[in-house]
Amino acid sequence: MRTQLHLLLLAAVAAAVDLWPTHQRIAPSFVNTDVVRTVELSSQAYVKASYSIESQSDVDNDVFYLTLSEEEENVTGWIEAKAKGATGGLEVKRLGQHAESLAYLYAIKLAKPLPKGESLTLLVDSVQSHATYPKPAFATQHDSHFRVYEADGIVLSPYETTSQRLRVKAPTPNVRSYHIPSALEALAKDEPAVKSGATVTFGPFKSQPPTATKDFDHKPYRVSIDFEMNIPAxxxxxxxxxxxxxxxxxxxxxxxxxxxxxxxxxxxxxxxxxxxxxxxxxxxxxxxxxxxxxxxxxxxxxxxxxxxxxxxxxxxxxxxxxxxxxxxxxxxxxxxxxxxxxxxxxxxxxxxxxxxxxxxxxxxxxxxxxxxxxxxxxxxxxxxxxxxxxxxxxxxxxxxxxxxxxxxxxxxxxxxxxxxxxxxxxxxxxxxxxxxxxxxxxxxxxxxxxxxxxxxxxxxxxxxLAVTVASLIIFSVMWTLKRVDMTIKK
Amino acid sequence: MTVLKLPTFSPSTLTNAASLLRILALAAIAGAAISSRLFAVVNFESIIHEFDPWFNYRATRVLASQGFTEFWNWFDPTAWYPLGRVVGGTIYPGLMATSGVIYNILHALHLPVDIRNVCVLLAPGFSGLTAWATYMLTKELKDESAGLLAAIFIGIAPGYISRSVAGSYDNEAIAIFLLMITFYIWIRALKDGSVLYGTLAAVFYYYMVAAWGGYAFITNMIPLHAFVLLLMGRFSHRLYSAYSAWYAVGTLASMQVPFVGFQPVQTSEHMAALGVFGLLQLIAFVEIVRSYVASKQFQVMLRWFLVASGIAGGLAIVGLTITKTIAPWTGRFYSLWDTGYAKKYIPIIASVSEHQPTAWPAFFMDLHMLIFLFPAGVILCFKELREEHVFVIIYAVMASYFAGVMVRLMLTLTPVVCMAAAIALSSLLDTYLSVEEPARPDSNGVDETSAPGADVPAEVTVSKKKKKDVAAAAAAAAAHSAATTATKAKTKPSATYGIFGLDTRLVVIVNAIFMLVMFVLHCTWVTSSAYSSPSVVLASRRPDGSQNIIDDFREAYYWLRQNTPQDAVVMSWWDYGYQIAGMADRPTLVDNNTWNNTHIATVGKAMSSSEEVSYPILRKHDVDYILIIFGGLIGYSGDDINKFLWMVRIAQGVWPDEIKEPNYFTPRGEYKVDDQASEAMKNSLMYKMSYYRFNELFSGSPAFDRVRNQQLPREGPKLDYIEEAFTSENWIVRIYEVKKEDPLGRDLKTANAFDGGKKRKPSKPTSRRRALTA
Structure with a gap:
C-alpha cells in the first residue's frame, strides 16, 4: 500500500494568510520617482530593475507591491529584490493575480517601514525564460538567427511613476529593428527610443498615474526589438x-x-x-x-x-x-x-x-x-x-x-x-x-x-539480517531435503 | 608396482574430497564460462548485439512491461508496414519467457535489475548451465574427470562463445543448454528405461521447441539413435518405454507452441520421429507375440505381418504426401543437402552470411585442438559402444556434416566435439597419470641397469625405440583404462599394459598441459578479438593506440527516434529492420523476420531502380525516410553497396523483366562504382544515395571509396525525388527523406530544375521544325 501524503505548500499557506491584498485596492503608500529597467538579452532575458521609491504615508509603508502584466508573469521564472546599498535580499512573496486590475502581485517586505518623505532604491532582478521568439521561425544551417523580444514599455505599478526608462541590451550590435507604439511615443519626454551600439533605450517617459488598475490597458504600450542571436538557446x-x-x-x-x-x-x-x-x-x-x-x-x-x-x-x-x-x-x-x-x-x-x-x-x-x-x-x-x-x-x-x-x-x-x-x-x-x-x-x-x-x-x-535469514532458510531446506529419503522402492 | 608412492587416505575421505573438488571445479568452470563472455561488456558496454537480438529484446520488454497475455496477443503494426506482424504466433517465445520469468523473480526478491541487463547476461548465465549439462552427459559416457574436461571445453570453446557472448540475446543463448540437457535426460531415460526420465526429456524438448527452430535437430537425432539401436539389434523395453514416453508427451507438448502448431504431424521434418515411434510399437508387438507363439508359426506370421504393415505404412505416407496433408521438405532443409540450392531458388536465405558453407580455417578457429582430439574421442566411443556411445557417434557424424554446410551449425557441432575431445584427453591423462606400472616384459631386451654414458648414440636409438613402444602402448592403455573405469573395477595388481617410468609420463603430461594452455590462450584471444564486438558499435584504434568508438548506427537511429514523427515509415534493407524498430522505434517496411519475399523484393526493386521508377513505389508504401549504410568514407565493408547485388537478385526473382542482374556489372563482368560503372548501377537509387555529395567532401580531388578501392566519377549523383535528411558522423548511416508530390502538380524533377534556375529543355520545337520541313 502506498501512502501518499500531500503536504501543504508553503505558498498555499501564505496565500491563505495574505489573501486580502489581491482583493483590495492597494494603498498608494509610495511613489516611484524613477524606474530603470535594464534587460540583458541572452538565451534568457535578465531583467535588472531599479525602483527609486518615496514613501507617501506613515501607515502601510513596510510592504512595496510590485506588479507584472500577464505576459511578463508568464515568462518570469525567478525574482529577487534587495535594497540598494544594503546586504542581503528582501523577502519577495508572490501573491497571485489581483482581482481587479488582473495584474500579478508581488509583495516586497522592506527591512523596516519607510517613513513618509524618505526614499529608497529597490533593486529587483528577475529572469525571464522563453521571453523571445525566433523570427523567421525557420532558418538554414548557415543563416544568421534573429529573435524578437517584447516587453511592457511602461511598468505596471499600483503607485504613481514619475519617470521611467527601459533599456534593452542585445547580444550583438546587429539589431534589425525596434518598435515603439505611437501611444507610448506620445508619453516620451524627448526622444522616445535611442539605439546606441547593442543597446536600445526606450524613454524616459513622462509621469504616469498608477497603471495597475482596472482601466489601464498595457497592451498598446508594448515595445519590441528584433535582434541577431549568437547564443545557443x-x-x-x-x-x-x-x-x-x-x-x-x-x-x-x-x-x-x-x-x-x-x-x-x-x-x-x-x-x-x-x-x-x-x-x-x-x-x-x-x-x-x-x-x-x-x-x-x-x-x-x-x-x-x-x-x-x-x-x-x-x-x-x-x-x-x-x-x-x-x-x-x-x-x-x-x-x-x-x-x-x-x-x-x-x-x-x-x-x-x-x-x-x-x-x-x-x-x-x-x-x-x-x-x-x-x-x-x-x-x-x-x-x-x-x-x-x-x-x-x-x-x-x-x-x-x-x-x-x-x-x-x-x-x-x-x-x-x-x-x-x-x-x-x-x-x-x-x-x-x-x-x-x-x-x-x-x-x-x-x-x-x-x-x-x-x-x-x-x-x-x-x-x-533479512539476507542472512533468507539464506539460512534456503540452506536448511536444502539440508533437510538432502537427508530425507524419497525413494519409493527399497 | 608403482612409479610413485602416493599418500593413502581412507576411501570415505577420498570420495568426500573428490565430490567437494568436483563441485568447486564445476563452479569455477561456470565462472570461467561466464566471465570469458563478458569481454563485450568490458570492452564496450552492456548492450544488445547484432540484429535479431534487438527484436528479442524488444519483445521481452513488451513481455516484462505488459505481461504474458498481452505479449501472446501482440500484433505489431510497425513491422512489415503496412502488413503488420502477429508477433505472438510467429516467434519462438521460449527466450523471452525465460527472461521474463527471471526478471519477475528478481523483482519479487526486490532486486530491481533492468530488463536490458537480464537480456544481456542471459546467454553467459546459460553457458554456465550448459557446462553443467555437458558434464552430466559426458559423465554418463566415461567418468567424472572426462565430464569436467568436457565442461571446461564447452565453457570456453569459441564455437559456442560466438553465439553466447553477453549481449548476444538470441535463441541459441538458451538452446544449447536445452539441447545438452535434453540429450542427457534422454540417455538417462534410455539407460534406466524410465518413463519418468522420458517424460522429463519431453518437457525439456518442449522447452527447446519453444525456444529455437533448431529443435528439429533433436526431433531427428533421438529417432535416429533409436533407429540405429534397432538396426544393431539392441531393441529393449528400456528403449521402448523411454522413446514412447518422450515421443508421445514431447509431440503433444510441442504442438502447444503456436508457431509450431500441427507441424509435428504434418511436415516431413517430423515424420522420422513418427515413423520410429510406429516401428517401435510394431517391434514391441512382435516381441510380445513371439513370447506366446511357437517359433515356426511365428516365422510365417511375422513375414506376413511385416509385409502387410510395411506396405500399409508406405502407402499411407505416400498418399498423405500426394494429397499434401504432409508438407514436403522446406527449402531451408533442402539447402542442407544441396548447398547450391538456396542460391538458385531462395536467394534470401543464401544472402545471409551465416548460411554460407563453412571455410576450413573456421574449424580450427572455433575449436582449436579439440578438432583433432575429436576423432580420437569418437574412436574411443567405438571401443565400448554402449547405447550412449552410439548416440555420440551418430551425433558426431550428423553434426560434422551440418557444420560443414552451414557456418551457423558449427554451434551444434561444438558440444559433441567437446565431449569427444574430453573423452580422448581424459583417457590419455588417465593412462599417464596413473601411478601403476605394468610388469616388465622379459622380451624387451633393453638392459635398464646398464651403465649410463657409456655409449651415447646407442642410448639415443634405444630411447627412440622405447618411445615408439610407449606410443603403441598408450593407445592400448587408453582403451584399457576406459574399460576399467566403466566396469568400476579397481586396477588389477599386475597390469599387462601401462607406461614405464616417470620421464615418459612427464613428457606426455607436460605436452598435454602445454596444449591445454595454448587452447585457453587461443580461446581467450578469439573471444576477445573476434566474437565480442556488438556490431552496433564499432571500435577502431587511433594512431596512438587508444580505442576510438564509432557509434554511427546509434547516432542515426536515435536521431530518427527523437526528431521524426512517431509514425514516419522508414525503408531500409531488411538487415536493419529490427535495429530500427528497437532503437529508433519507427515503422519499417521489411525486417530480419524474412517471411514475405515479395515485400523484400519490393524494397530491393526500389533500391535498385532509378529515381523515377522508385518514387511511385516509395509513395505507395508511405515511405517517409530511406536509411542506407555507406562505408566508403571510413572503409566499413559491411555496407549496402556490397549487399546491393543481393537486393538486385531478390528483386529479379519477382520482377525478372524489370531488374536484371547483368545490367549492374560492367561489360567485362566487374562490379564497379567508378567511371566504368554500368548505367543501371549509376542510376540506381542505392548508388545515388550512397555517393550523394560524397565528392564534395574531397574538395576538388577525385573522391575515393575506401571499401571498393575505386575512384568515383568526377560528377556526383543528383537527387530529385528525395533529399538528404541526416548523415552520421562517419557517414556510415545516411537517411533520406522522400519528398511529397509537388504542390503545383509538376514532376519533381522539373520542379527541382526550376528551383535550380535551369530552363526547361525545349523538346517540342524540334519536332515542329521537322514538321515544317516535311
Missing part, C-alpha cells in the same frame, strides 16, 4: 532527478534524466553533414548549433555515467575536480566537469534525451547532528546547465530504509510535494521517498532541499 523540457542516500556505502547517488530541445529557429530543409563538417572545420559553425554541453558536478563526484535510451554515449568526457592542495585548497572546492557530446549536433528545433548520474561521498552533503541525534541532508534541487531554462523538474529523494521523524525544507515554493515508498535492492519494507514537482525554473533555482531524519540502528541492520 537550449531548453530543458523536463528534468527528473533521483537522489538516493546510502548510509552503508556512505554515498549519495544522483541521477538526472534530461529532455532537452534546441530552441533556435527550426532547421529549414534538411541537415547536411557535409556542410556541418565543413563549417566545423573552418570554425564558422553557426553559434546556435549545440554540439556539446557541459555540466558542473559537485567536487566529490565520481563514477559518473551518461547514457540514453539506446545505451552508453561514448563521446562524453569527465574531468574530476582537481585535488585540493596548496592554492587550490584556499580557493575552496572546485567543481568536477562533465563534458557531454550528444549523439548528434543539436540543430534548431531538435530534441535529445539523456541520463546522467554520479556518486558522491555522503559526507559532502550529509551531516550528523549530534545534539538532536539526526541526520541532516542537503540535496541540490538541480544542477543547472548554464543559462538554460527548465520547464519542468521532478525531484525524488530516497532516504534510507527505516528513516523516521523526517522533516523536509524545499529551497523555494514547489508546486507539489508528495511522499511515497520506494522499494529497491533487497528492501523489506521499502524506503521513504519524497517527490517535488516544480515548473518554470531557471539556473537560480539550484538551492538545496534540506531533509532531517533519524535512522535507528536496527534499521541499519535490517538488510543484512
Amino acid at each position: 537550449l531548453t530543458v523540457v523536463s528534468l527528473k532527478r533521483t537522489a538516493e542516500v546510502s548510509h552503508w556505502g556512505a554515498n549519495l547517488n544522483i541521477q538526472d534524466e534530461y529532455v532537452v530541445r534546441n530552441d533556435a529557429p527550426e532547421l529549414k530543409g534538411q541537415f547536411s553533414r557535409l556542410d556541418f563538417q565543413m563549417s566545423q572545420h573552418a570554425r564558422r559553425m553557426s553559434p546556435v548549433i549545440i554540439p556539446a554541453l557541459s555540466l558542473q558536478l559537485p567536487s566529490g563526484a565520481h563514477s559518473v555515467y551518461y547514457f540514453d535510451i539506446v545505451g552508453n554515449v561514448s563521446t562524453s568526457a569527465f574531468r574530476p575536480a582537481p585535488k585540493a592542495a596548496g592554492r587550490a585548497a584556499r580557493l575552496g572546492p572546485q567543481n568536477a566537469q562533465l563534458d557531454l557530446k550528444p549523439r548528434y549536433p543539436l540543430m534548431g528545433g531538435w530534441n535529445y534525451t539523456f541520463t546522467v548520474g554520479w556518486d558522491a561521498p555522503l559526507g559532502d552533503s550529509g551531516r550528523w547532528d549530534e545534539v538532536n541525534g539526526r541526520w541532516i541532508l542537503a540535496v541540490p534541487f538541480l544542477t543547472p546547465l548554464p543559462a538554460t531554462p527548465i520547464d519542468q523538474a521532478d525531484v525524488r529523494i530516497i532516504l534510507p530504509e527505516g528513516a523516521t521523524d523526517i522533516t523536509v525544507h524545499p529551497p523555494f515554493d514547489v508546486a507539489l510535494m508528495e511522499r511515497s515508498t520506494h522499494i529497491t535492492y533487497l528492501d523489506t519494507i521499502g524506503r521513504p521517498a519524497f517527490d517535488f514537482h516544480a515548473q518554470k525554473l531557471t539556473e537560480k533555482h539550484d538551492g538545496f532541499i534540506y531533509i532531517t531524519y533519524k535512522v535507528p540502528t536496527a534499521a541499519h541492520l535490517q538488510k543484512p
Whole structure:
C-alpha cells in the first residue's frame, strides 16, 4: 500500500494568510520617482530593475507591491529584490493575480517601514525564460538567427511613476529593428527610443498615474526589438532527478534524466553533414548549433555515467575536480566537469534525451547532528546547465530504509510535494521517498532541499539480517531435503 | 608396482574430497564460462548485439512491461508496414519467457535489475548451465574427470562463445543448454528405461521447441539413435518405454507452441520421429507375440505381418504426401543437402552470411585442438559402444556434416566435439597419470641397469625405440583404462599394459598441459578479438593506440527516434529492420523476420531502380525516410553497396523483366562504382544515395571509396525525388527523406530544375521544325 501524503505548500499557506491584498485596492503608500529597467538579452532575458521609491504615508509603508502584466508573469521564472546599498535580499512573496486590475502581485517586505518623505532604491532582478521568439521561425544551417523580444514599455505599478526608462541590451550590435507604439511615443519626454551600439533605450517617459488598475490597458504600450542571436538557446523540457542516500556505502547517488530541445529557429530543409563538417572545420559553425554541453558536478563526484535510451554515449568526457592542495585548497572546492557530446549536433528545433548520474561521498552533503541525534541532508534541487531554462523538474529523494521523524525544507515554493515508498535492492519494507514537482525554473533555482531524519540502528541492520535469514532458510531446506529419503522402492 | 608412492587416505575421505573438488571445479568452470563472455561488456558496454537480438529484446520488454497475455496477443503494426506482424504466433517465445520469468523473480526478491541487463547476461548465465549439462552427459559416457574436461571445453570453446557472448540475446543463448540437457535426460531415460526420465526429456524438448527452430535437430537425432539401436539389434523395453514416453508427451507438448502448431504431424521434418515411434510399437508387438507363439508359426506370421504393415505404412505416407496433408521438405532443409540450392531458388536465405558453407580455417578457429582430439574421442566411443556411445557417434557424424554446410551449425557441432575431445584427453591423462606400472616384459631386451654414458648414440636409438613402444602402448592403455573405469573395477595388481617410468609420463603430461594452455590462450584471444564486438558499435584504434568508438548506427537511429514523427515509415534493407524498430522505434517496411519475399523484393526493386521508377513505389508504401549504410568514407565493408547485388537478385526473382542482374556489372563482368560503372548501377537509387555529395567532401580531388578501392566519377549523383535528411558522423548511416508530390502538380524533377534556375529543355520545337520541313 502506498501512502501518499500531500503536504501543504508553503505558498498555499501564505496565500491563505495574505489573501486580502489581491482583493483590495492597494494603498498608494509610495511613489516611484524613477524606474530603470535594464534587460540583458541572452538565451534568457535578465531583467535588472531599479525602483527609486518615496514613501507617501506613515501607515502601510513596510510592504512595496510590485506588479507584472500577464505576459511578463508568464515568462518570469525567478525574482529577487534587495535594497540598494544594503546586504542581503528582501523577502519577495508572490501573491497571485489581483482581482481587479488582473495584474500579478508581488509583495516586497522592506527591512523596516519607510517613513513618509524618505526614499529608497529597490533593486529587483528577475529572469525571464522563453521571453523571445525566433523570427523567421525557420532558418538554414548557415543563416544568421534573429529573435524578437517584447516587453511592457511602461511598468505596471499600483503607485504613481514619475519617470521611467527601459533599456534593452542585445547580444550583438546587429539589431534589425525596434518598435515603439505611437501611444507610448506620445508619453516620451524627448526622444522616445535611442539605439546606441547593442543597446536600445526606450524613454524616459513622462509621469504616469498608477497603471495597475482596472482601466489601464498595457497592451498598446508594448515595445519590441528584433535582434541577431549568437547564443545557443537550449531548453530543458523536463528534468527528473533521483537522489538516493546510502548510509552503508556512505554515498549519495544522483541521477538526472534530461529532455532537452534546441530552441533556435527550426532547421529549414534538411541537415547536411557535409556542410556541418565543413563549417566545423573552418570554425564558422553557426553559434546556435549545440554540439556539446557541459555540466558542473559537485567536487566529490565520481563514477559518473551518461547514457540514453539506446545505451552508453561514448563521446562524453569527465574531468574530476582537481585535488585540493596548496592554492587550490584556499580557493575552496572546485567543481568536477562533465563534458557531454550528444549523439548528434543539436540543430534548431531538435530534441535529445539523456541520463546522467554520479556518486558522491555522503559526507559532502550529509551531516550528523549530534545534539538532536539526526541526520541532516542537503540535496541540490538541480544542477543547472548554464543559462538554460527548465520547464519542468521532478525531484525524488530516497532516504534510507527505516528513516523516521523526517522533516523536509524545499529551497523555494514547489508546486507539489508528495511522499511515497520506494522499494529497491533487497528492501523489506521499502524506503521513504519524497517527490517535488516544480515548473518554470531557471539556473537560480539550484538551492538545496534540506531533509532531517533519524535512522535507528536496527534499521541499519535490517538488510543484512533479512539476507542472512533468507539464506539460512534456503540452506536448511536444502539440508533437510538432502537427508530425507524419497525413494519409493527399497 | 608403482612409479610413485602416493599418500593413502581412507576411501570415505577420498570420495568426500573428490565430490567437494568436483563441485568447486564445476563452479569455477561456470565462472570461467561466464566471465570469458563478458569481454563485450568490458570492452564496450552492456548492450544488445547484432540484429535479431534487438527484436528479442524488444519483445521481452513488451513481455516484462505488459505481461504474458498481452505479449501472446501482440500484433505489431510497425513491422512489415503496412502488413503488420502477429508477433505472438510467429516467434519462438521460449527466450523471452525465460527472461521474463527471471526478471519477475528478481523483482519479487526486490532486486530491481533492468530488463536490458537480464537480456544481456542471459546467454553467459546459460553457458554456465550448459557446462553443467555437458558434464552430466559426458559423465554418463566415461567418468567424472572426462565430464569436467568436457565442461571446461564447452565453457570456453569459441564455437559456442560466438553465439553466447553477453549481449548476444538470441535463441541459441538458451538452446544449447536445452539441447545438452535434453540429450542427457534422454540417455538417462534410455539407460534406466524410465518413463519418468522420458517424460522429463519431453518437457525439456518442449522447452527447446519453444525456444529455437533448431529443435528439429533433436526431433531427428533421438529417432535416429533409436533407429540405429534397432538396426544393431539392441531393441529393449528400456528403449521402448523411454522413446514412447518422450515421443508421445514431447509431440503433444510441442504442438502447444503456436508457431509450431500441427507441424509435428504434418511436415516431413517430423515424420522420422513418427515413423520410429510406429516401428517401435510394431517391434514391441512382435516381441510380445513371439513370447506366446511357437517359433515356426511365428516365422510365417511375422513375414506376413511385416509385409502387410510395411506396405500399409508406405502407402499411407505416400498418399498423405500426394494429397499434401504432409508438407514436403522446406527449402531451408533442402539447402542442407544441396548447398547450391538456396542460391538458385531462395536467394534470401543464401544472402545471409551465416548460411554460407563453412571455410576450413573456421574449424580450427572455433575449436582449436579439440578438432583433432575429436576423432580420437569418437574412436574411443567405438571401443565400448554402449547405447550412449552410439548416440555420440551418430551425433558426431550428423553434426560434422551440418557444420560443414552451414557456418551457423558449427554451434551444434561444438558440444559433441567437446565431449569427444574430453573423452580422448581424459583417457590419455588417465593412462599417464596413473601411478601403476605394468610388469616388465622379459622380451624387451633393453638392459635398464646398464651403465649410463657409456655409449651415447646407442642410448639415443634405444630411447627412440622405447618411445615408439610407449606410443603403441598408450593407445592400448587408453582403451584399457576406459574399460576399467566403466566396469568400476579397481586396477588389477599386475597390469599387462601401462607406461614405464616417470620421464615418459612427464613428457606426455607436460605436452598435454602445454596444449591445454595454448587452447585457453587461443580461446581467450578469439573471444576477445573476434566474437565480442556488438556490431552496433564499432571500435577502431587511433594512431596512438587508444580505442576510438564509432557509434554511427546509434547516432542515426536515435536521431530518427527523437526528431521524426512517431509514425514516419522508414525503408531500409531488411538487415536493419529490427535495429530500427528497437532503437529508433519507427515503422519499417521489411525486417530480419524474412517471411514475405515479395515485400523484400519490393524494397530491393526500389533500391535498385532509378529515381523515377522508385518514387511511385516509395509513395505507395508511405515511405517517409530511406536509411542506407555507406562505408566508403571510413572503409566499413559491411555496407549496402556490397549487399546491393543481393537486393538486385531478390528483386529479379519477382520482377525478372524489370531488374536484371547483368545490367549492374560492367561489360567485362566487374562490379564497379567508378567511371566504368554500368548505367543501371549509376542510376540506381542505392548508388545515388550512397555517393550523394560524397565528392564534395574531397574538395576538388577525385573522391575515393575506401571499401571498393575505386575512384568515383568526377560528377556526383543528383537527387530529385528525395533529399538528404541526416548523415552520421562517419557517414556510415545516411537517411533520406522522400519528398511529397509537388504542390503545383509538376514532376519533381522539373520542379527541382526550376528551383535550380535551369530552363526547361525545349523538346517540342524540334519536332515542329521537322514538321515544317516535311
